[in-house]
Amino acid sequence: MTDENVDLEVRLEEQEAFEPPESFVEQANVSDEGIYEEFEENWPECWERAADMLEWDEEYDDVLVDDDAPFYEWFTGGQLNASANCLDRHVEAGRGDNVAIEWEGELGETRTYTYDDLLEEVEEFAATLRDLGVEEDDVVTLYLPMIPELPIAMLACARLGAPHSVVFAGFSADALATRMNSADSEYLVTCDGYYRRGDALDHIEKANEGLAGVDHEVSDVVVVDRLGDELEHSLSDNQHDYDDLVAEYAGASVEPVSRDAEDMLFLMYTSGTTGKPKGVKHTTGGYLSYAAWTSHAVLDIEADDTYWCSADIGWITGHSYIVYGPLALGTTSVMYEGTPDYPEKDRMWEIVEKNDVDIFYTAPTAIRAFMKWGAEYPQEHDLSSLRLLGTVGEPINPRAWKWYYKHIGNEECPIVDTWWQTETGGMMITTLPGIGTMKPGSAGPPLPGIDGRIVDVDGNRVESGNAGYLTVDQPWPGMLRTLYQNDDRFIEEYWSEYSDPDSDEWVYFPEDGAKIDDDGYITVLGRVDDVINVSGHRLGTMEIESAIVGVEGVAEAAVVGGDHEVKGEAVYVYAITEDGYEEGDELEERVVEGVLESIGPIAKPEEVIFTPELPKTRSGKIMRRLLEDIASGNELGNTSTLRNPEIVDDIAAQVDSD
Numbered sequence: 001m002t003d004e005n006v007d008l009e010v011r012l013e014e015q016e017a018f019e020p021p022e023s024f025v026e027q028a029n030v031s032d033e034g035i036y037e038e039f040e041e042n043w044p045e046c047w048e049r050a051a052d053m054l055e056w057d058e059e060y061d062d063v064l065v066d067d068d069a070p071f072y073e074w075f076t077g078g079q080l081n082a083s084a085n086c087l088d089r090h091v092e093a094g095r096g097d098n099v100a101i102e103w104e105g106e107l108g109e110t111r112t113y114t115y116d117d118l119l120e121e122v123e124e125f126a127a128t129l130r131d132l133g134v135e136e137d138d139v140v141t142l143y144l145p146m147i148p149e150l151p152i153a154m155l156a157c158a159r160l161g162a163p164h165s166v167v168f169a170g171f172s173a174d175a176l177a178t179r180m181n182s183a184d185s186e187y188l189v190t191c192d193g194y195y196r197r198g199d200a201l202d203h204i205e206k207a208n209e210g211l212a213g214v215d216h217e218v219s220d221v222v223v224v225d226r227l228g229d230e231l232e233h234s235l236s237d238n239q240h241d242y243d244d245l246v247a248e249y250a251g252a253s254v255e256p257v258s259r260d261a262e263d264m265l266f267l268m269y270t271s272g273t274t275g276k277p278k279g280v281k282h283t284t285g286g287y288l289s290y291a292a293w294t295s296h297a298v299l300d301i302e303a304d305d306t307y308w309c310s311a312d313i314g315w316i317t318g319h320s321y322i323v324y325g326p327l328a329l330g331t332t333s334v335m336y337e338g339t340p341d342y343p344e345k346d347r348m349w350e351i352v353e354k355n356d357v358d359i360f361y362t363a364p365t366a367i368r369a370f371m372k373w374g375a376e377y378p379q380e381h382d383l384s385s386l387r388l389l390g391t392v393g394e395p396i397n398p399r400a401w402k403w404y405y406k407h408i409g410n411e412e413c414p415i416v417d418t419w420w421q422t423e424t425g426g427m428m429i430t431t432l433p434g435i436g437t438m439k440p441g442s443a444g445p446p447l448p449g450i451d452g453r454i455v456d457v458d459g460n461r462v463e464s465g466n467a468g469y470l471t472v473d474q475p476w477p478g479m480l481r482t483l484y485q486n487d488d489r490f491i492e493e494y495w496s497e498y499s500d501p502d503s504d505e506w507v508y509f510p511e512d513g514a515k516i517d518d519d520g521y522i523t524v525l526g527r528v529d530d531v532i533n534v535s536g537h538r539l540g541t542m543e544i545e546s547a548i549v550g551v552e553g554v555a556e557a558a559v560v561g562g563d564h565e566v567k568g569e570a571v572y573v574y575a576i577t578e579d580g581y582e583e584g585d586e587l588e589e590r591v592v593e594g595v596l597e598s599i600g601p602i603a604k605p606e607e608v609i610f611t612p613e614l615p616k617t618r619s620g621k622i623m624r625r626l627l628e629d630i631a632s633g634n635e636l637g638n639t640s641t642l643r644n645p646e647i648v649d650d651i652a653a654q655v656d657s658d
């Protein structure tokens with residue numbers, strides 16, 4: 001390294017606050033600091049600004065109805081269609097030639113869809129679904145990887161007013177069945193397979209296995225042929241080839257169904273404290289306006305930008321910030337099928353350079369991997385098209401933030417570190433890139449109109465500098481409306497900790513710990529429930545545990561998250577064997593297999609530690625925090641409250657020796 005570079009590294013390392021460059025501020029969609037006050041003074045009417053980003057078939061009567069809180073309703077009386085907002089209106093405005101989706105397959109093939117093309121495909125597939133019998137309010141499950149047919153199917157469902165439930169393609173057959181059962185979903189769109197690191201993966205086999213576990217009749221399954229001759233597969237009676245069906249509807253036109261603002265746009269399952277995933281319900285008016293507004297204000301997206309979010313559409317980030325937000329704004333959204341290091345570790349930067357990407361949004365886990373691979377990979381490419389960078393999904397450590405700032409953004413791009421959740425529908429805590437000072441490691445203040453607070457166990461605000469629990473004390477348009485067919489669990493999961501129902505005060509609790517500084521900047525520390533965050537993916541430890549205790553030979557198991565250099569957290573399993581079974585490689589393999597079968601490779605245990613006992617308190621509760629510390633290699637705190645303190649050293653010795 002040259003002296004100059006060393007100086008630069010030192011300066012960066014010490015710098016704690018960064019200002020957005022003037023060139024960015026000048027062109028930013030939002031650059032007036034007064035916006036925070038404006039939202040506060042005009043609440044809830046301020047949210048008209050979000051609604052104004054959309055085209056409504058019928059104007060709404062009220063911005064917010066809170067008569068039945070926390071079952072809030074937004075933009076009531078309004079009617080609109082999400083696919084018309086993402087497609088038709090851009091075409092009608094003469095922007096049909098703009099590229100909507102720039103897709104790149106893992107093997108290097110590309111597909112470009114202009115807004116004209118995308119509308120055509122969406123109408124054809126909507127006509128197909130309708131012909132199969134899909135009606136308004138039928139839940140259609142989409143079990144598809146990152147191929148263009150996924151957003152096409154989402155928008156086709158939206159056009160018909162049929163909510164979609166996207167199941168991440170990396171999830172197992174069991175996970176698919178659980179979600180289809182929970183949503184009573186009678187339609188499935190899936191594909192034969194897809195590519196991962198150059199290999200053709202069989203997907204239809206997994207889909208079929210999942211279908212075997214669905215406990216009601218599934219009327220139709222549409223199968224996209226992604227692999228062609230590479231994978232032979234047969235279709236059963238109710239299974240149809242996507243291309244064959246769509247060919248029958250070439251040129252079809254399907255009027256978008258006008259939906260009430262509060263009608264469900266989609267369901268998205270996410271992990272919670274119990275073993276059963278939660279079906280988060282998002283609506284048409286509130287969700288879409290919030291996705292569009294935050295894409296405009298935080299991601300600074302404009303119609304002539306090329307924007308790339310590297311998440312998978314199977315997660316909420318992809319829903320809000322690959323599909324709905326960017327397309328509502330009429331921009332070009334890049335979509336990449338594959339892995340970031342295939343065929344080489346510069347694949348991401350090659351895509352940025354080739355497409356002149358203006359805005360790039362990714363996860364800290366990816367940034368830590370890029371960092372590990374080295375700066376030489378981005379250096380091989382011209383990344384000067386970039387104007388703004390973003391991160392989401394987990395806390396970002398200042399070192400990774402600075403690496404991203406320097407090596408990807410060339411110290412010229414602001415970074416937005418955006419805190420939000422499946423349930424919030426869109427971003428909640430982040431700096432606005434044209435306004436705020438950035439502090440690496442801290443997401444920033446809550447967005448205008450968002451009343452984020454850090455409180456102690458009693459709900460009182462903590463003093464700056466202290467840690468506590470994050471709460472949101474006012475509703476916002478993008479919020480979940482309920483858990484599908486489970487209003488009680490909705491109240492219990494999110495509104496029971498800090499609300500006071502007797503005085504009709506409702507406080508949303510996202511189950512994250514956080515701290516706040518003198519400037520009101522929030523640093524999110526992580527989950528305070530039994531959910532862990534592996535590579536930015538939310539996994540319920542209970543879900544993993546129930547998969548493991550189902551394995552023959554395992555009597556009891558505890559799953560915790562331990563620190564991991566790249567993944568943020570990794571899955572650690574502590575297991576007790578059943579009498580008559582031997583601990584060892586074979587059982588370990590079956591434990592891992594059990595997790596893969598019930599959830600999928602994202603939940604694959606980093607380590608399985610066999611132990612004769614789990615550390616428990618005198619009242620019999622497993623001391624998870626202790627197991628987390630062991631997994632993370634942290635110093636162990638006081639163990640005197642344990643019933644069986646001697647077991648801790650035994651377990652720790654085992655982990656150390658591995």
Ligand code: WTA
Pocket residue numbers: 270315316317391392393394395396417418419420421422423443510511512524525526527533536537538
């Ligand atoms: C975590 C992903 C710190 C947090 C959009 C939250 C973050 C959970 C950040 C939601 C961030 C997300 N900084 N932590 N910028 N963004 N999280 O539902 O713990 O998959 O509760 O939504 O991810 O995960 P989910």
